[in-house]
Amino acid sequence: MTLLLGATTIGLILALLALGVYLSFRIFNFPDITADGSITLGASVTAVLLMHRWSPWLATFAGFAAGMAAGAITGVLHTKFKINGLLSGILVMTALYSVNLHVMGKSNVPLLNEVTLASQAESVGQHLFHTDGDLNILGWAVGVRDAAMLLSMAGLVSLLGFALYLFFRTNLGTAMRATGDNPQMIRALGVSVDFILILGLALSNGLIALAGGLLAQYQGFADVQMGIGMVVWGLASVIIGEALVGSHRIGLLITGAVMGSILFRLLVAIALRWGLNPNDLKLITAAFVFVALIAPATLRKLKSSPKPSAA
Amino acid sequence: MLEISNIYKTFNPGTPNEVRALRGVSLRLETSSFLIIIGTNGSGKSTLLNAVAGTFLVDTGSIKLADTEISRWAEHKRARFVGRVFQNPFSGTAPNMSIAENLALAARRGQPRGLGWALNHKLHSELRDRIRTLNMGLENRMDNAIGSLSGGQRQALTLLMASWLKPELLLLDEHTAALDPKSADQVIRLTHEIINRDKLTTLMVTHSMQQAVHLGDRIVMMHRGEVLHDLQGAERARVRPEDLLKRFDEVRRREQLDAAVAEMLRRNYI
Ligand SMILES: Nc1ncnc2c1ncn2[C@@H]1O[C@H](COP(=O)(O)OP(=O)(O)OP(=O)(O)O)[C@@H](O)[C@H]1O
Numbered sequence A: 001m002t003l004l005l006g007a008t009t010i011g012l013i014l015a016l017l018a019l020g021v022y023l024s025f026r027i028f029n030f031p032d033i034t035a036d037g038s039i040t041l042g043a044s045v046t047a048v049l050l051m052h053r054w055s056p057w058l059a060t061f062a063g064f065a066a067g068m069a070a071g072a073i074t075g076v077l078h079t080k081f082k083i084n085g086l087l088s089g090i091l092v093m094t095a096l097y098s099v100n101l102h103v104m105g106k107s108n109v110p111l112l113n114e115v116t117l118a119s120q121a122e123s124v125g126q127h128l129f130h131t132d133g134d135l136n137i138l139g140w141a142v143g144v145r146d147a148a149m150l151l152s153m154a155g156l157v158s159l160l161g162f163a164l165y166l167f168f169r170t171n172l173g174t175a176m177r178a179t180g181d182n183p184q185m186i187r188a189l190g191v192s193v194d195f196i197l198i199l200g201l202a203l204s205n206g207l208i209a210l211a212g213g214l215l216a217q218y219q220g221f222a223d224v225q226m227g228i229g230m231v232v233w234g235l236a237s238v239i240i241g242e243a244l245v246g247s248h249r250i251g252l253l254i255t256g257a258v259m260g261s262i263l264f265r266l267l268v269a270i271a272l273r274w275g276l277n278p279n280d281l282k283l284i285t286a287a288f289v290f291v292a293l294i295a296p297a298t299l300r301k302l303k304s305s306p307k308p309s310a311a
Numbered sequence B: 001m002l003e004i005s006n007i008y009k010t011f012n013p014g015t016p017n018e019v020r021a022l023r024g025v026s027l028r029l030e031t032s033s034f035l036i037i038i039g040t041n042g043s044g045k046s047t048l049l050n051a052v053a054g055t056f057l058v059d060t061g062s063i064k065l066a067d068t069e070i071s072r073w074a075e076h077k078r079a080r081f082v083g084r085v086f087q088n089p090f091s092g093t094a095p096n097m098s099i100a101e102n103l104a105l106a107a108r109r110g111q112p113r114g115l116g117w118a119l120n121h122k123l124h125s126e127l128r129d130r131i132r133t134l135n136m137g138l139e140n141r142m143d144n145a146i147g148s149l150s151g152g153q154r155q156a157l158t159l160l161m162a163s164w165l166k167p168e169l170l171l172l173d174e175h176t177a178a179l180d181p182k183s184a185d186q187v188i189r190l191t192h193e194i195i196n197r198d199k200l201t202t203l204m205v206t207h208s209m210q211q212a213v214h215l216g217d218r219i220v221m222m223h224r225g226e227v228l229h230d231l232q233g234a235e236r237a238r239v240r241p242e243d244l245l246k247r248f249d250e251v252r253r254r255e256q257l258d259a260a261v262a263e264m265l266r267r268n269y270i
């Protein structure tokens, strides 16, 4: 049970990663690899500030802001210096590896006795449930910390997902969606495509860095390696989400990305429990995304291939 | 008023692919006048419209619109003054967004876009009323993605979008060329209605001599990046499709003559 609760919580946290990936890959059709670096950036900035006794909310927000800056740089490299999109992301991601090491001063920062959002959620939980031991939920023993963290992350992610949905219905947000859909058209309607792309990538990487900051607080450390392969994990969640909701409506797609992230984490937890070698996880995820990417086209081809009777 | 003075544009200068697409074009277009541009393929008609819209910057020359020098402005900045319909029906709309959202985007052409709602009740019903005037039944499909519409329906909507805020200048680049004859007629009728009603200053490129003669109050014929003929006033009023075709033949004959002379020179001197 604790295993499933933990997986769900991580799924919720990484739903912010999925939303960021959704924004860059799906809204802009921009394969933004910066994510691998910005999720670690969010984690390291937040962790180091927590070590310096910043308030957890401020430290978390600072991680978000750092991610925005990273995304904006990728956007500037692509729009102002005309560097290929994929390469822009790779450049920033590579640079961020050094930046993250500098921020942390070493490759791993543990958060043991610091006040974090996780420890705050735990004490609020103890207060509410009047216990500091385990809760009894339908016969299962559940740690207060786990339950409190799950609930607060569910609240936070719902809030942010809803805010993103509302944003996409504002003038700026619709212009952003149109920029991905048809840049020629939106330019002719007076929108600077460059500016919108920079803003969008900043927002995307801000969300991803936020996921990193929250993850560091939940698992109790930031590590310079933690971002490796995250883009593909985010993409897997988005793809699962799209399959779950099967719609192009923006609200459903956002919900789908969150659900996809949770489902993906649960599947991973179960697979590991059944004896999957953790070293194979990234290979299997990559293979899954590969299959999911080619499946629609392959299915179409199979369907439309002329049948002998029809010819 | 639009004032184009002596603009030049060369693509890929200094390479084997060099194209001198505009070679000193000057045009003065009074407010509310409707100019039709015709010319052979590759004569620079689209390039002229793109130069005004700001798709690229011209090499030299000036472009003034509404008493403002805009020749150095970025395309999205010029959009404040310019409404545009492209030849390709896919170019003018965002296919995965709804009809209502596309029009709402156009309703803020050239204005700052902040965190206000893109669509509210008032705008929605305003949009619905205007879409109803198209007589295409689209007012009941406002929330459908534009990608599901036909080319003719898209061009009609793009026209509505381009003219929504009554632009200082409307640019139409063969906007019916990709449509079937029936849809083309429908879109041309709509074009005529909108331009007449709002007295829009318009530049329209067409390959149809019928359209050239029946629409607009002035005809410019381009050739090799230059203005070859400029028919206005009484001369324009007299002109028939056959006369225009004759001028195309003239151009073609001269082209052949040029080619023949070049060939003769080559044989004699090289
Ligand atoms: N972006 C570009 N890069 C290079 N050459 C270009 C570019 N745009 C136009 N040209 C060239 O400039 C010349 C004029 O092209 P333009 O599209 O203006 O012709 P047009 O009069 O619109 O022709 P059509 O009737 O076929 O649409 C052509 O030779 C074309 O190949």
Ligand SMILES: [Mg+2]
Pocket (backbone or CB within 6 Å): B045, B046, B047
């Ligand atoms: Mg053309």
